[in-house]
Amino acid sequence: MLTLYDHPRSGNCYKVRLFLALIGKEYQSRFVDVLARKNQTAAFEQVSAFQQVPALTDGGTAIWDSHAILLHLAHHYAPEWLAPLPRIGAMHAWLSVSANEIANSLQPLRLTRVVGNAEAAHHLGVSEALLDIPGMQARTDRVLRRLDKRLADNKWLAGTDAPTVADIACYGYLALAEEAAIDIAAYPAIAAWRDRIPQLPGYVPPGP
Ligand SMILES: N[C@@H](CCC(=O)N[C@@H](CS)C(=O)NCC(=O)O)C(=O)O
Incomplete structure (x- = not known):
């Protein structure tokens, strides 16, 4: 299962949410309250090197940066994109x-x-x-x-x-x-x- 570390107001997260919807890929969403600085933890740094959303885990792999995530998803699941x-x-x-x-x-x-x-x-x-x-x-x-x-x-x-x-x-x-x-x-x-x-x-x- 894919897990998206997400914030509803973030345009970078929206790119990933939109792409997941367009390719029909199910995922679970985990809200990270970056505006309340809840991203600034050592645990989140394990997933996202700059402690930023979006980040995605796909099985044992963690990917951060909206562009890297779009490319990961397209290469793995939707090469037509x-x-x-x-x-x-x-x-x-x-x-x-x-x-x-x-x-x-x-x-x-x-x-x-x-x-x-x-x-x-x-x-x-x-x-x-x-x-x-x-x-x-x-x-x-x-x-x-x-x-x-x-x-x-x-x-x-x-x-x-x-x-x-x-x-x-x-x-x-x-x-x-x-x-x-x-x-x-x-x-x-x-x-x-x-x-x-x-x-x-x-x-x-x-x-x-
Ligand atoms: N290069 C990254 C930038 C991500 C980014 O700027 N994330 C913002 C939200 S849109 C964030 O997590 N900010 C919180 C922080 O930097 O502490 C991407 O394209 O995903």
């Missing part, structure tokens, strides 16, 4: 955009709006005075422009006929863009892609 070899580089590039560009822009911007600046600063490991909200906003605009350009010419991010794990990774926080006060209507290709994902069989919306 991996791009074919000619597109594998594109799939990994857009997984990287999720893990770097989105994780350093839209993700923290949303966090400031959802939990407030003081709490967000704590989770980001900086003092509140050093919280660079205009920088997050500028980086968010930049990544959204790039994503919109890519999706204007490609139905799915890896340039494939079917969605891959890269779409699920990037969708995690794009699904929550309004919580960061982002108007996705300004990015028509992202808006159209975002409307395609809920049409996939098994889709579950974000949130508790």
